[in-house]
Amino acid sequence: MTVLLNGQVIGEGGELRTAAIRLRDGRIAAIADQLEAMPGEEVIDAAGRLVIPGLIDLHIHLREPGFEEKETIATGTRAAARGGYTTVACMPNTSPVTDSPEVVERILASNRESGSGVRLLPIAAITRGLSGDRLTDMAGLKEAGAFAVSDDGVGVQSPRMMKAAMREAARLELPLVAHCEEEDLLIPGACVHTGEFAEKHGLPGIPPEAESIHVGRDILLAEDTGVHYHVCHVSAESSVRLIREAKEWGQRVTAEVSPHHLLLCDTDIPGPDPAFKMNPPLRSKRDRAALLAALKDGTIDFIATDHAPHTAEEKKRPITEAPFGIVGLETAFPLLYTHLVLTGELTLAQLVDKMTRIPADRFGLPWGELKEGAQADIAVIDLEAERTIDPETFYSKGKNTPFAGWKVKGWPMMTLVDGRVIWREDGI
Ligand SMILES: NC(=O)N[C@@H](CC(=O)O)C(=O)O
């Protein structure tokens, strides 16, 4: 048994209050203003710290199997635990692609063997080899433990294939998680948003409608299938408009946004630096404002990092050739706390909700809340701790972040899953 004493929890009305939390048999046995430590009980002093449900990230890349030089399940889940995450969902663009029950089982086994303690939810491919032309055996994948299906990394180009995928995913009650990108609208070497920055540097651009045309198409395709259709990493105002309308219409559509799209736009890119290259790209000020408004009003449901590690060598290539993607697990909470909560854009309660309860609720997961009887998945955060982001200190093998050198507050100090400490800051 463990008891966390004197922590700050977020109350019903969003206010902070001091509380003690008793953990027993992997669950939250009691939450009260005060509790007495019992003989033999492990005591964690959380005085002055924020105690919240463990963070949930439903879009990350762990690169195993196949690209272990970029990240492994062991290093990526360790980075997750350090970031305050207790549950993460990993995308299938591995090698081999996560398109067979064997790969799903291998990912789950690797996480068990790593002893990370992080709950790992494998997302399986929609099409074999992410080729876009043949559906996977979704029933077999689900049976093996797949939590959703996605071809993330590429868009499903054929509407006919997407419709078939939606029907099958609906039948099996598997969420369909879409990377929205119409390749017919891309030119070779396209690497940044079609806008001010691309023009200034003479770089080929990725237009926002390459994303939103798929969002609109998919909403229409999903309409009579009953599928849970989820849009990955929304970046464009036009996508937001379509999602908003579909929700008003009563469709089962959800969406995520990543921290970098909330905090940066193309005009913040200092130069042609691959640390600022990700897919979808950083867009205009207007797009960024639309994303923030959509997150506030619930059109965009929650935040997911799209943690996408790559090697330093790969990210040293010219911007047109370097791979897309940046890491995010170890910096998401402090970045968002500092730049959205301390600036008054979101309340602390809203931010936490969009990183815990809401993703769990939308995907029917049993975690994400601090309440009696719930699984004891917890993050302990020091809202006052201020540090400068230094990629060299990351547990992740990926050091590719556009936020190096940013000084931010609100660092995770301890992470528990099932009432067990899976990571704690040295000296805590
Ligand atoms: N987001 C990225 O820029 N890259 C991702 C793929 C993806 O999520 O689309 C990757 O796998 O590297």
Ligand SMILES: [Zn+2]
């Ligand atoms: Zn993607």
